[in-house]
Amino acid sequence: MLPILFKIGPITIYSFGFFLVLAYLAATFILWREGRRQGYQEEKLLDLSVISLIAAIIGARAYFVLLNWDLFRGEPVTAFFFWQGGLAYQGALFAVLLVGYFFVRAWKWSFFQVADIAATAACAALILGKIGTFLAGLDYGKQTDLRWAVNLPGLVGLRHPVQLYEAGGYFLIFIFLYLLYFRNLASPNMKSGKAFFSFLILTSIARGFLEFFRASQTTVLSWPIATLVSGAVCTLSLFALYYFQIRDARGDARAFLKGFLLLNNRILRKIRF
Numbered sequence: 001m002l003p004i005l006f007k008i009g010p011i012t013i014y015s016f017g018f019f020l021v022l023a024y025l026a027a028t029f030i031l032w033r034e035g036r037r038q039g040y041q042e043e044k045l046l047d048l049s050v051i052s053l054i055a056a057i058i059g060a061r062a063y064f065v066l067l068n069w070d071l072f073r074g075e076p077v078t079a080f081f082f083w084q085g086g087l088a089y090q091g092a093l094f095a096v097l098l099v100g101y102f103f104v105r106a107w108k109w110s111f112f113q114v115a116d117i118a119a120t121a122a123c124a125a126l127i128l129g130k131i132g133t134f135l136a137g138l139d140y141g142k143q144t145d146l147r148w149a150v151n152l153p154g155l156v157g158l159r160h161p162v163q164l165y166e167a168g169g170y171f172l173i174f175i176f177l178y179l180l181y182f183r184n185l186a187s188p189n190m191k192s193g194k195a196f197f198s199f200l201i202l203t204s205i206a207r208g209f210l211e212f213f214r215a216s217q218t219t220v221l222s223w224p225i226a227t228l229v230s231g232a233v234c235t236l237s238l239f240a241l242y243y244f245q246i247r248d249a250r251g252d253a254r255a256f257l258k259g260f261l262l263l264n265n266r267i268l269r270k271i272r273f
Helices: 015-039 042-067 074-081 088-107 110-138 163-184 194-213 223-246 249-272
Strands: 004-008 010-013
Touching: 004 015, 010 015, 015 042, 015 110, 042 074, 042 088, 088 110, 088 223, 110 163, 110 194, 163 194, 194 223
Parallel strands: none
Antiparallel strands: 004 010
């Protein structure tokens, strides 16, 4: 582990904070570059980046504190010390979606088009953020005897490098989203939102699965809350992807109902005779 990257005189550069800043800069660059290419105002894109950062920190910290209140009960003021670690991805996701939707709609932008760009940006940020978490020794995994297990200072036994599992998973998702986004742009029947919903689905699957390798868990009926929330997000995103992107859900429902009624009529006629 490398919680301290380096020191410059009295200034100490911590790996967790450094990679958080790097993650923000990478996400901002992707949002700014691609947003500008799609004709959005640069100033508002940068405003959206700053607004999203503030929302992400508040949401991630509030969600983490809510799920782990016992850690802060003795000293509630430490709940505000987010730079010491303890940020929950799902809290950041909900907060950014809520605030981002409000501002994008207020500016009369296409929400799904901006969300597609933001999805690739967010995925890049998640990769770098998880590397910083690993170097800082935060959000560590369960004990294991696997060959690639790591030893964390202050903890007994070798541990799953679950932070690197997540970083690797998000890297694969980033490549997929990048290819999907530009393939969608080149399509004559382009519909914005595919990359966004794919991001929600794939990151939820990755987070929900990898939660079982994490040492610290908040559970409900023996299930990690993060896994349950990920399952809910994944399910809703699948329905939304179908509704907005694949088919006309209302038309399909009417066709299904019509077919069902016709089938029933045929069955009733056979029964009568």
